[in-house]
Amino acid sequence: MSMREAIARFVPDGSSVAMSLALESLIPFAAGHEIIRQRRRDLTLIGPISDMLFDQLIGAGCVARIRAAWVGNVSAGLGHNYRRAVEQGIPRSIEVEDHSNFSIALSLLAGGLGAPYIPTRSLLGSDIARDHPTFREATSPFDGERVLLIPAIVPDVAILHVQRADEDGNAHAWGNLGICEEAALAAKKVIVVAEELVARDVILSDPNRVIAAAFKVCAVVHEPGGAHPSPVQGYWNRDHEFFHAYHQETRSADGFARWLDQWVYSVPDRQTYMERLGAARRSQLAPREHRYAAPVDYGY
Amino acid sequence: METGNEYTPAELMVVCAAREIHDHDIVFVGMRLPLIAFALAKRTHAPYAMGLFECGLLRDTPAPELLYTMGDPPNILGANWATRMINVMGLLAQGYASLGFIGGAEIDRFGNVNTSYIGDRHHPAVKLPGSGGGADIASLAGRLAVIMNHERRRLRERVDYITSPGYGEGGNWRRRVGLPRGGPSAVITTRAVLGFDPETGEAYLRSYHPGTSVEEVRANTGWDLCVPENVQETPPPSPEELRIIRECDPQGFWTRGNAP
Numbered sequence: 001m002s003m004r005e006a007i008a009r010f011v012p013d014g015s016s017v018a019m020s021l022a023l024e025s026l027i028p029f030a031a032g033h034e035i036i037r038q039r040r041r042d043l044t045l046i047g048p049i050s051d052m053l054f055d056q057l058i059g060a061g062c063v064a065r066i067r068a069a070w071v072g073n074v075s076a077g078l079g080h081n082y083r084r085a086v087e088q089g090i091p092r093s094i095e096v097e098d099h100s101n102f103s104i105a106l107s108l109l110a111g112g113l114g115a116p117y118i119p120t121r122s123l124l125g126s127d128i129a130r131d132h133p134t135f136r137e138a139t140s141p142f143d144g145e146r147v148l149l150i151p152a153i154v155p156d157v158a159i160l161h162v163q164r165a166d167e168d169g170n171a172h173a174w175g176n177l178g179i180c181e182e183a184a185l186a187a188k189k190v191i192v193v194a195e196e197l198v199a200r201d202v203i204l205s206d207p208n209r210v211i212a213a214a215f216k217v218c219a220v221v222h223e224p225g226g227a228h229p230s231p232v233q234g235y236w237n238r239d240h241e242f243f244h245a246y247h248q249e250t251r252s253a254d255g256f257a258r259w260l261d262q263w264v265y266s267v268p269d270r271q272t273y274m275e276r277l278g279a280a281r282r283s284q285l286a287p288r289e290h291r292y293a294a295p296v297d298y299g300y
Numbered sequence: 301m302e303t304g305n306e307y308t309p310a311e312l313m314v315v316c317a318a319r320e321i322h323d324h325d326i327v328f329v330g331m332r333l334p335l336i337a338f339a340l341a342k343r344t345h346a347p348y349a350m351g352l353f354e355c356g357l358l359r360d361t362p363a364p365e366l367l368y369t370m371g372d373p374p375n376i377l378g379a380n381w382a383t384r385m386i387n388v389m390g391l392l393a394q395g396y397a398s399l400g401f402i403g404g405a406e407i408d409r410f411g412n413v414n415t416s417y418i419g420d421r422h423h424p425a426v427k428l429p430g431s432g433g434g435a436d437i438a439s440l441a442g443r444l445a446v447i448m449n450h451e452r453r454r455l456r457e458r459v460d461y462i463t464s465p466g467y468g469e470g471g472n473w474r475r476r477v478g479l480p481r482g483g484p485s486a487v488i489t490t491r492a493v494l495g496f497d498p499e500t501g502e503a504y505l506r507s508y509h510p511g512t513s514v515e516e517v518r519a520n521t522g523w524d525l526c527v528p529e530n531v532q533e534t535p536p537p538s539p540e541e542l543r544i545i546r547e548c549d550p551q552g553f554w555t556r557g558n559a560p
Contacts (some may be wrong), residue, residue, distance in 0.1 A: 022356075022371065023354070023355040023369075023370070023371050023385075024355060024369035024370065024371030024372070025355070025371035025373075025376075026510065026511060026551060039442060042499055048310040048385065048432075049352075049432050051369065067434070068430065069430055069432050069433070070429045070430040070431065070432035071430060072429035072430075074331070074368075074370035075369055077431065078428070078429060082427060082429070083426065083427045086424065087426065087427055092324035096427075098416060098430055098431065098463075099430075099431070099434045100431040100432070100433065100434070101354050101389070101431070101432055101433040101436060102389045102392075102393070102433070103436075105385050105386050109386060111446045114324060120393065120478050121440070121478060122393065122435065122439040122440055123394070123435055123436070123465075124439065124465070124477045124478040124479050125439075125441055125462070125465040125473065125474070125477035125478075125479060126435050126438075126439070126462050126463060126465045127416070127421070127461045127466055128416070128431060128435055128462065128463060131421065138370055138460065144363075145478060146478025147478070152332070155450050167517065175371075175373075175382055176353070176354055176355040176356035176357050176370075176371055176375075176379075176382050176383070177356050177378060177382070177384045178383070178384070178404040179384060179385050179386070180384075181384055182384070182386065202408040208369075212447065215519050224383045230371075231371060231372060231373050233373055233376050233377075237372075237373055238368065238371075238372050238373070244366075269410065273471065287373075291377060296447045298388050300340075
């Protein structure tokens with residue numbers, strides 16, 4: 001399925017979308033840009049640490065609510081669009097449900113376990129707990145101790161960028177996984193965006209490396225470079241310069257409008273974007289050496 | 301070109317952070333300066349320290365290259381474990397992380413840290429990025445070390461918003477609210493190192509950096525900072541420590557103000 005079709009069919013206005021789940025790697029920027037191009041509105045974005053992607057979607061006016069632990073530009077600093085939206089309501093005001101990394105992980109884990117909530121001792125005494133619209137403080141019936149109850153989040157859709165997948169949605173992802181598995185387990189639907197489309201027996205040769213149940217996957221999009229500028233272990237290094245340039249160029253709302261025009265609106269798809277990035281940059285970001293793991297023997 | 305004796309405030313902060321790491325500690329190393337401190341500690345007095353990263357990594361060796369984020373590919377290659385965040389957070393929650401580092405925009409006299417809102421939470425002057433894993437580390441690590449710039453407007457009597465709980469209102473506040481352990485043990489700044497009184501939970505001046513003074517530190521602190529009798533000057537970095545730091549960060553991206 002093309003990215004255009006996947007977004008058109010499975011990310012309608014008002015949906016709750018879990019993305020940017022592996023923190024600073026495997027960020028589905030191509031999916032985010034297609035969401036912007038299709039002018040989606042009133043989305044709820046769910047994630048742990050969002051490195052630049054949520055800032056872009058907020059600046060483009062796609063977002064009504066954020067349920068996340070951190071929104072900004074990790075190696076450069078604050079997210080200018082996030083600040084403008086919360087401080088000035090530009091381009092529109094947004095609701096922020098502040099989480100910590102652990103609480104958003106537990107929210108999705110609860111959803112994935114079919115549990116109403118998961119208790120934790122993290123955040124007790126914090127203003128995150130005090131101000132949270134859904135957390136509840138309680139006393140554990142087993143030991144009488146204070147606990148914070150983190151209710152389940154069930155996203156409408158989780159968008160995962162992975163290294164490889166087959167056309168049925170069997171997908172391999174590796175590196176640090178963040179909350180990818182929890183989000184894919186909890187979400188009603190999963191969109192898999194893959195660097196490489198491979199044969200079924202490539203994926204089935206290593207079932208331990210599979211990230212989600214394929215029957216939950218509603219779309220597989222083959223999108224090489226779909227996570228640029230974030231890294232994909234074995235495929236792409238992080239484009240640090242791109243993050244830093246974004247930080248400079250989007251300081252003003254006009255600057256962001258120009259950036260958006262250059263990288264999203266004047267680009268019909270990710271393939272064109274990667275061509276625009278240029279062969280020199282692409283080869284700079286490609287792995288300098290490959291490091292393959294020891295083979296795993298499933299034979300019997 | 302700097303001689304072996306000159307160093308930046310950030311380099312001194314890295315050395316102070318490294319001093320907080322005990323050998324065999326399991327450390328939430330976070331990002332930026334603490335990452336470099338971890339590499340320094342492992343190559344000097346803490347060879348058996350281990351690093352935990354909330355993106356889902358465990359490492360007993362520092363990454364081979366300077367990191368801009370904890371998800372950079374060099375941090376994954378050679379990791380002991382690349383896994384889900386839940387596993388790393390589970391270790392933290394059970395009490396295995398003896399130390400965690402966080403950065404702070406604002407801190408107050410009881411070590412509460414704000415990385416969420418400057419001003420009124422509903423109409424903030426500045427919306428900061430948020431907790432990330434910081435609030436969890438502050439809640440659950442055995443000890444917390446905070447790294448930040450020392451300015452009067454950042455070191456306040458009371459923070460506008462408690463993202464990461466320190467000692468709350470002081471005394472046994474942590475126990476009363478239900479936190480299982482932990483609390484700030486050090487604040488490492490561009491001017492000083494602060495410690496915390498174990499009974500009251502209030503910050504005090506442990507050491508002032510070379511080139512500053514007790515008076516200057518107090519003048520730049522937004523509350524009446526306690527100064528014990530045994531306050532001393534922060535021991536400067538050794539040439540060997542500086543050599544290691546400069547090997548880790550050759551362009552001075554984090555340590556010599558060369559971030560673009």
